[in-house]
Amino acid sequence: MGTVANAKNALTKRLEIVQIGSNESRGSLQSVFLSKTENYTLQVEQFVTNTTPVINLIDGPYLEIFALPAEGVHFRINVAQPVGSFTPDNPKTVLEVMYQLDEFVKQHAGLTVRFEPGFEIRFTMTVVFQQNYFLKLNKEFADLMHFSEYIFYFRNYAENGDSISTYPQSAANLALLFYGGDTNILELVGQTTSTLLRSFASGRSLKSLDTRLEYDILCTINTDSKVEVLNGVESRKKVIARFPIGEMISRHDILETESNRNRVSEIVNVGLEDLTRKNPNSQILHLGNGEISVLNTRIECRYMQNKRIVTQPADFSHDGFFFLQLLFSKRVK
Numbered sequence: 001m002g003t004v005a006n007a008k009n010a011l012t013k014r015l016e017i018v019q020i021g022s023n024e025s026r027g028s029l030q031s032v033f034l035s036k037t038e039n040y041t042l043q044v045e046q047f048v049t050n051t052t053p054v055i056n057l058i059d060g061p062y063l064e065i066f067a068l069p070a071e072g073v074h075f076r077i078n079v080a081q082p083v084g085s086f087t088p089d090n091p092k093t094v095l096e097v098m099y100q101l102d103e104f105v106k107q108h109a110g111l112t113v114r115f116e117p118g119f120e121i122r123f124t125m126t127v128v129f130q131q132n133y134f135l136k137l138n139k140e141f142a143d144l145m146h147f148s149e150y151i152f153y154f155r156n157y158a159e160n161g162d163s164i165s166t167y168p169q170s171a172a173n174l175a176l177l178f179y180g181g182d183t184n185i186l187e188l189v190g191q192t193t194s195t196l197l198r199s200f201a202s203g204r205s206l207k208s209l210d211t212r213l214e215y216d217i218l219c220t221i222n223t224d225s226k227v228e229v230l231n232g233v234e235s236r237k238k239v240i241a242r243f244p245i246g247e248m249i250s251r252h253d254i255l256e257t258e259s260n261r262n263r264v265s266e267i268v269n270v271g272l273e274d275l276t277r278k279n280p281n282s283q284i285l286h287l288g289n290g291e292i293s294v295l296n297t298r299i300e301c302r303y304m305q306n307k308r309i310v311t312q313p314a315d316f317s318h319d320g321f322f323f324l325q326l327l328f329s330k331r332v333k
Contacts, residue, residue: 013328014045017297020321023314024298033295037222037287039331044217044241046325047275051316052092052268053245053301056211061085062101062141065108065133068152083133084108093249093266094119094206108133115264119205119251123151125198140306144211146203153198212245213302215275215314217324220296222288240285240326243275245301287328297324 015033019025034040064082086104091097098115105113110129114122123135134152142149219240250267299314299322316322 011330011332013040015292015295015326015328017295017324017326018321019297019316021316021319023300023316023322024296026296028294029292031293033292034328035291036289037291038289040287040328041331042221042223042240042285042287043283043327043329044276044324045327046323047215047217047241047243048272048323049215049275049299049316049321050272051314051318051320052248052270053212053314055091055094055097056144056209057303057305057310057312058138058140058209060138061087062097062138063104064136065111066136068132068134082136092270093268094209094251095264095266097209098206111135115206116201119207119264120202121145121206122199122201124200125153127196130198141209143306144204144208145206147200151200207251210246210249211303211305213304213309214245215243216300216302216311217241217243218298218300220294221292221326222290223285224288241283248273248275284329 013034017025061082063086065084066082084104084107086101088097088100091100098113098121101113101121105111108129110126111133112124114124116122125133130153134150137145137147137149137151139149141147216237216239218238220238221240223238223240248269251265299316300311301314303310303312314322
């Protein structure tokens, strides 16, 4: 941690904090920086960082591909091992997820994915793919995108020759796919066939995958605690500033009606970013009694996961750093 205190005049003082490789800064100042803090207010004048948090906290693969039994096979197979799985690598934007998903799908003949106007996505299966594979989606990924957890299409021919479509997904159709309700044991009775391309569109935009809310700056400086209530549960934190992450990203989607093509783009600052630049009216806090000689600070990131707010340490492990400039202003009576 590096701290520098300087005073322009008797009414204001500034304290600077620099931390590299960690979300937490701890240290004792060489001398008392400020006494009688109750006579001062605090404002975060600058918050500069060179990192962007990942878009969500989904754990595990977003998508897995499993094999169906061959036509006419009348035995159960274990599908615990997928033939392919997709987990995005450190995604900072939703377009990164789309690009990486498209590269993954290209490795599996018969399966394609494309953008729809409005950032929705659509999976398309060829006849051969439908007859040999099905998709299993991460439950959280499926819920955010309004997909079914399992994506498959084939027709099951019973002994009397009746054709039974096993899509759309329902409890009865899943019973045709899985034995005894065990989603690790696959049992397909009778022959399967399909004659058409089948496509499956998400009910929500890919933007729904971005569940980031804000950066929180927490500090041991004596200020009032912030009270938060979510689902009837109350919590308190010493938050001195909160900066929305979404304001760092601009998204655009354009539909070209004549060519029936759509273009999507995201603008993200991948270099240094001063988050106070877009928040000129950041909150001013009144300090309590005491003095400032020890300064412990940490940066956290808030997400909305499964309809609840989840907080985790901001990731500065890969050459990340943050710089804070705190402005203390004396209250004039």
